[in-house]
């Protein structure tokens with residue numbers, strides 16, 4: 001299996017997880033960082049990148 005940089009970016013950088021309901025949300029990184037993205041389910045604005053550390 002070959003990993004493509006683009007694929008990795010898609011999977012990790014553009015996907016966020018809602019802190020409240022843990023729903024995965026696809027969103028451009030910049031928008032999410034600016035707090036312009038809200039969760040579809042609960043409407044919360046507390047999002048985390050998928051990668052946890």
Ligand SMILES: [Zn+2]
Pocket residue numbers: 018019020021022023039040041042043044
């Ligand atoms: Zn949520």
